Amino acid sequence: ANYKRVACPDGVHTATNDACCVFFSLADELQSSVFKNICFEEAHHALRLSFQDAIGFSLQDGPTSGGGADGSIIIFENTELKDPANSGIDVAINDIAFLLQNFDVTAGDLIQFAAAVGITNCPGYPRLEFFAGRPNGTVAAKSGLIPLPQDDVDEIFVRMQDAGFAPTELASLLAAHSTGHSNTLIDNRIQVPFDTTPFTFDSQFYLEVLLKGNETLPPSSGEAGAQVPNALAAQGEMRLQSDFAVSIHPQTACAWQSFVNNQELMQSEFAAVMAKVAVVGQDKSSMIDCSEAVPMPVPPVNKATSFPAGTGPEILQLVCNSPFPSLTTDPGQPTTIPECPDGDTNVNDCPPMKKRLKRRFN
Ligand code: HEM
């Protein structure tokens, strides 16, 4: 189609709609001052924040109760951060909230847009759509609406359904944990990865969660769901109990398994369900499609999913009956999981985040 484009006031961009101009400038600013065009913690935080804001919504409470992807997690930060499920989210808010001073966008638009922009720096993510026009939230989300890893998996499914998501849609969304760390769950440790490739959106996550564990990083000792094979624990990997529970639940096991070594499916399902996350509680028909302002993602790494060295098909725990893909096993000793997006294994050497990381966590 041949759309007529308008010139934006910044003199640089053109847009299909005036309302999208600000998002072109915002994308540039996010990339230069927040993400630095790198798939590092800021990008991971921004994605987590988009989910935590959106999921604070309940169909049961009725349409007038507010909530969803409305920026309330920033606007009512003092209230919402008391929810234990928001542990660590203060950092995500600090990363981007300052932009509200210079850009005429709502908090809800900022959160969902920042997530879409941030993940374009991580190889393998799809390009998400972005619709603009979320009014600022007027009430804080109720505490307790955000799932915790230790919650019973059936309760997590009920909670997700009450926000409009099927169990299999949660399985699709959890791909986000392929680029993630915990900064709060393990004693005296930050940046504890959920898979061996924490800076790449790939199906190593879906594979590694399926491996029978025998070791837990403290303090979660004894919780079978949180255990990972020694070869991975030795490298500092952890598993969220809820990820494991979803991977073996009869309602989701086959969906989970279908993502292993299937980058295209992972991408398309993640993009489809994130499009729903981004507008929870909103009237999408009154919003403006500004997807054009989301940068092109960096391409996927195109490496087949493989068993990390020291693991193998013999420790797979499979519940789904469909055939499991045949994968190679990495040879040799377990390799160290990178702590930096450029592959460096020492977080103190990660350019250019080094200084900020130290300041934040010392
Ligand atoms: C059952 C649902 C979920 C539970 C229980 C859960 C729980 C958690 C927990 C406990 C962490 C670690 C936080 C920390 O200690 O710093 C985490 C990290 C993360 N979560 Fe989830 N999560 C869920 C679903 C999702 C969804 C649907 C998304 C996005 C679509 C998401 C995105 C992320 C990301 C990107 C991180 C990494 C943040 C970082 O590296 O700093 N999570 N999640």
Ligand SMILES: [Ca+2]
């Ligand atoms: Ca990964």
